[in-house]
Amino acid sequence: MLEGIGITKYFGGLAALKEVDFSLKEGEILGLIGPNGAGKSTLFNIINGFIRPTSGVVRFGGIELTRLKPHQICMLGIGRTFQMVKPFLDCTALENVMMGAIFGKGNGIDLKEARDLALQCLDLVGLMNKKEVLARNLNIVERKFVEIARALATRPKIVLLDEPLAGLNPMEIMDACKLVKRIRDEFNVTVFWVEHVMRAIMGTAERVIVLHYGEKIAEGKPSEISRDRRVVEAYLGEEAMPG
Ligand SMILES: Nc1ncnc2c1ncn2[C@@H]1O[C@H](COP(=O)(O)OP(=O)(O)O)[C@@H](O)[C@H]1O
Numbered sequence: 451m452l453e454g455i456g457i458t459k460y461f462g463g464l465a466a467l468k469e470v471d472f473s474l475k476e477g478e479i480l481g482l483i484g485p486n487g488a489g490k491s492t493l494f495n496i497i498n499g500f501i502r503p504t505s506g507v508v509r510f511g512g513i514e515l516t517r518l519k520p521h522q523i524c525m526l527g528i529g530r531t532f533q534m535v536k537p538f539l540d541c542t543a544l545e546n547v548m549m550g551a552i553f554g555k556g557n558g559i560d561l562k563e564a565r566d567l568a569l570q571c572l573d574l575v576g577l578m579n580k581k582e583v584l585a586r587n588l589n590i591v592e593r594k595f596v597e598i599a600r601a602l603a604t605r606p607k608i609v610l611l612d613e614p615l616a617g618l619n620p621m622e623i624m625d626a627c628k629l630v631k632r633i634r635d636e637f638n639v640t641v642f643w644v645e646h647v648m649r650a651i652m653g654t655a656e657r658v659i660v661l662h663y664g665e666k667i668a669e670g671k672p673s674e675i676s677r678d679r680r681v682v683e684a685y686l687g688e689e690a691m692p693g
């Protein structure tokens with residue numbers, strides 16, 4: 451459904467991604483993990499057209515994405531969330547999600563339809579009771595869920611989730627993992643999911659890619675990945691760092 455071949459990205463002399471290949475199959479939940487600075491968000495930024503790769507191509511159903519702009523890629527059916535969420539602070543939760551419905555895939559939606567769709571998405575993420583609350587008065591966890599609802603309201607075929615679990619407590623993480631499964635099962639959306647913490651993604655993703663310093667060091671089922679020597683070393687190396 452979505453594939454990247456030989457994705458390389460240099461920021462000055464720093465290779466944030468080196469010859470990374472990936473493919474995403476329709477209907478799967480694919481995890482992308484790796485220590486901080488591994489290049490995970492950079493890969494998402496390339497897929498959704500925020501930045502161009504130094505070399506390599508990304509194709510979605512045969513269409514080359516690397517020449518398109520983010521809004522065009524969104525309209526083709528790739529939604530995303532950002533690690534640093536930035537809702538429209540002076541709009542309500544509902545209005546934020548309606549924005550996704552109005553400017554997302556296909557356009558041609560009237561305000562009533564956009565509102566209905568946005569309510570459905572807010573319901574999915576459990577924020578119906580906050581729909582009239584201004585985004586500036588939502589806490590960080592609620593803002594993250596608004597962000598997910600806004601991405602779903604664009605009616606994507608694929609959603610890219612960039613660290614949706616960061617900052618959540620263990621209970622919230624369990625709920626969020628269930629939510630990711632429901633996004634796939636009830637909304638028929640294929641999920642590409644970036645997470646820094648390995649454990650959380652392991653129970654939900656069906657396949658995992660591991661990045662380390664911009665290189666793909668492992669790929670496979672969660673059970674295989676968690677036993678992979680290079681993966682364990684990459685994470686232990688990080689935990690051994692001060693702080
Ligand atoms: N726009 C940018 N300009 C310069 N360096 C960047 C930029 N974006 C990311 N980087 C660098 O690229 C590397 C990978 O970053 P990132 O993709 O954000 O990692 P991750 O999401 O895995 O934590 C880091 O060293 C980061 O500092």
Ligand SMILES: [Mg+2]
Pocket residue numbers: 490491492533
């Ligand atoms: Mg990141």
